Amino acid sequence: NKNENILKWKNILSRGMCISIPDSKIEECFEANKCFLHLFDDGDEITPGPLTYHRFWFRDAAFMIHALDKLGYGDAARQKLATYPGRQRVDGFFMSQNGEWDGNGEAIWTIWEHYRLYGDQELIRDVYPSLRRGIFWIKRKRRKTHKKTGPEQGLLPAGFSAEHLGPNDYFYWDDFWSLAGIRDGMEASRVLGEDKDHEVFKKIYMDFWQDLQRSLKMVENRIGKKTLPASPYRRMDAGAIGSISALYPLRLLKPDDEWIVNTVDYLRQHSFFEDGFFQNMIHSGVNPYLTAQIAQCYIYRRSREAWPLIDYLLKIATTTFTWPEAVHPLTGGGCMGDGHHGWAAAEMLLLIRNLLLFEEDDRIVLTPILPREWTWKGAVIQVEQAPTYFGPMDFKIEFHGGDVSLEIQERFRKAPACFEWNFPFEIQRAEGDAGPVEIRGNVLFLSSKTHKVQVKTAGVGKKP
Template sequence: MNHDPNIDFRFAPPSSWTCIGFADDQHKSLVREDGALLYDYQRIVTHQFNRILSFRLLGSGEPQTITQVTETAKRPIVITTLTYSHAILQLRAFAYQQNDQRSDIVQWSISQNPNQITPHQVALHLNALQNQGQWQAVDTSDHHLSSFSHIQFSPNTDHPTQPQKDRPVIIQHQSVFSIEQPLHHHPTRTFGPGFGCITEPIALSPDHTLHGSIIITLDHHDAPFHKLADIDHALDSMRQHWDHANFQTRTLQVPDPQINDMLRACARNIFQAREIKDGSPEFQVGPTCYRGLWMVDGHFMLEAARYLGHDQEADRGIDAMLKRVHDDGSITDIPEHTKETGIALATLVRQTELSGNWDRLKKLWPTVIKARHYIQSLRDQARQLDPSAPEFSLLPRSFPDGGINGLRAEYTTALWIMIGLKEAARAAAHLGNHQDADTFQADFQGLLEDFRRCAARDMQHLDNGIPYLPQSMPNSSSEHHWNENQTDRVSINHRIGPLTGTWALCQSIFPGEIFDQDDSIVQNLLRLFEHKDQEQGIPIETGWLPYQALWPYYASFAAHVWLYASQGEKAAQYLYAFANHAAPTRIWREEQSLASSDLDLCWGDMPHNWASAEFIRLVRNLLIFERGNQLELMPGIPSTWLIPNQPIIVENSPTRFGPISITAKLDHANTWHVQAEIDSNWPLQPDTITLHIPSKMNRVIVNNQLAKPDLRTLALNKSMTLQPSSS
């Protein structure tokens, strides 16, 4: 697939849910791709919203087109435009807070389609669908011709609903008010259960636009406004609120305004999903089925939070993680997800590196040692298995995740536990705990040896000869991605593929650095990426939808492998392809069907904020990349970012070597000016600092020193090696 450095959302998922709530808001109000408002999420077998308010023109058939955007990247004020043959309905949805009362507001307008010549009767048709309760008009008689402006929801008191993990807030009291446009009873669009109503039909002339507003109250019945002019003022105040909200306190800026807008939206998305739990804000993956913080998602979300400048929030994230410490030494949220203990060790070390707070890790060291004992108990269990078991001497069966369900003999757990052991060994050495460092290193080496032995046995090949390592050990369980015990033939729609579940393999390469970049495991994976990235620019068939589908933010996992393999240009291409799988409101679904499949299969939450965190991480790592004890600057900048007088700016970005600041700008004489700063007093210092120089530069000036053709190093606390960039 040809690389196009333009973000036009060409692979946006057909269905989307955009959050309009505030930061730390308990009400995760969502706007569907057609402008409907979604409330009271509940996952029974699949996704379900127990209350939906949708808007359309009365009659009129289906819209010819529907478009949806946010006002700006900073403002989650959602504009949905539904174009019919004769008229255009525009919906503008936003959240509003007055004291402790939350409401959602939808401003609507109906104008004549420019292609329509004669006046046409129009009316707004509101459909209120519900489960476990009832909508009813309040200020009206029972006569079907009477008008009203207030609809109220009454919950089902016979069978009250109880909060759940992904449904912690249940709206018991909810009202809908129509401002300055009386409503009349009308059947729902499908004549099915629910409450339907319309505005008074009028003949719309070309020079006339019909306006109104709908207010939806959340857990109260008081309308904050009764005039359209007041709602206009409320909208302006919310615009100011979002424009002044500072979710990105450390500058991360590139010469592409589309990328910068994606960064702004990603930062906002993360804080909209966050929630106050037990008195402290806790980052969450999403607003519906992933309304919580999982261990692996948290590892990368906390890293992204520090890149954005939210150090205290990241520290609180560690506190939340430590609530998952158990008496046996494990650190897990999902008991069968035994790899989480390795993830937790890696998270503790990474957050310590970025914060520089080694004293905290020293106090937590007994927790680290107990985690090692737990890992050793897993290893002992594996050694006691029947030698014919595929997982013998590696690790007991566990939940692979990332596209593979069940308890299986698999590799994802070993990969993340190796990362945790390796990072703990490095941290122990820094703390001066040399005996612990040797012990952790020996544990890591032993597990790596057993991993390589099993991997050599299980290596498979595609028909074209590309080798790959199945993440579920061959012949140890069913090929069905969900049911490990299925004995029937598995259809291709459910069959584990060559890239299924390779999320942990990617992360073992980077940030884990378990394997050298020239290792066959790395190189074979890159060949597999290239084989699978032709259709939509990123590898497909990697997750829970194993056929004709993709996991959009897997693009970042794979891009980091390319970056680790010194292929920065390819990593930058994945960044743009990743962005083009977002909805135009700059949010991602966890997984979606390929555009060519004509399906609308979807999996997981939306907005999915591990995706938001990964986009932030990838942009930052294209500019600053930590490779062991080496620091690389600008390893993955695309040529399209080399625009005269359009700077790249990274401000105090935390690394294991301390905060790094860079400003790089090309002038009209084709001279590249780079200013780089590093804290020479930070406990860890890089052995080398490598600046990747774009090709065809007339001159390069680093920290006001001219890099002459025969000059290969410049002093910047340590040596700075100047070398051509792969891009």
């Protein structure tokens, strides 16, 4: 009955990451999409749509399972990941459909991300033979291009991969995902003490990375600039959206890497309608989930250029905070895929999570692009039950005019090197309960042992 259903959903939502922020629209969007993510969950698999897309892809699942993991639903994520060996072909191919070569990297990356967030060594041990076969499949697949002499030498063969990248080609998207999968399999072998495999995987990774760098250098010589087109033979176009995966979500390149910065800048200047990424190949519409990926690149760069994109995503959402796969630029209705797109729901959840905290190398970054509009006297930012690579944590920020307080509660398995806390204005002084703090303009660096901090800032926001 109705009351039982209400109680059921309250229980589901209370178990995951919870937020309270000074922006009611973003907070409501977060809560709604937490519910929707579970509606896309079919138990042993998760699908990106209720109708047209009600089937499994490793690609969409990578983002949707990752969202389950990062929002605290590790048990639901694990249920799906445990089925991955059974979805793998005998030759090691994690196949969604033939011709999509990104599946192996996505499967391995998703499993390893789960381990990073939950320390689930039992799962890693159970699926390790499958990961191992997946890495050797990538190695064998690259042999198809070894005898070539062009920029595709050593890359994965031409395939159709994600349809928003364009016609069949040697997509860098496939290569970046495969590289990340090999890297993460290498880490899994280290954790399990498989030293011989670790050395073998390391060589496979380095050989692949060397071929990819050679290809990118040839592209640079052809185009005249360090950019990441969709493939080595393509000019820069909207398909380059796939190549920013080297930063988000894979972290193969740094946020300020010239290849990434130039590619994101190109897409912003040439492939946007208003403040949404417009994919003019196949989709012919504004893609909410791809817009969110570009916003993530800005967040990693600590750039407030992410905010117009976030505001636009909220603007084109339905009244219940859903999006189709692509939005018609004139009608505002859907023009591609299901009307309720599960990948878009996952991307929005991951985007809001990273607005509040994310991991970078050995640190945890708090409020990377904190807006002034959230800093008025009496405003509160609170995050509870947030999984991180170091273990779960809660934090609460309170604004008292120019005085700001931070309280952290954590259950870390292994402490980060530090916390990085970002403000929209200069910090005048700060004092923590775990020794000295370091101030760099509007950024505060805190010991990982910190639990309470008092800050004096040079500015204060006004309540909208």
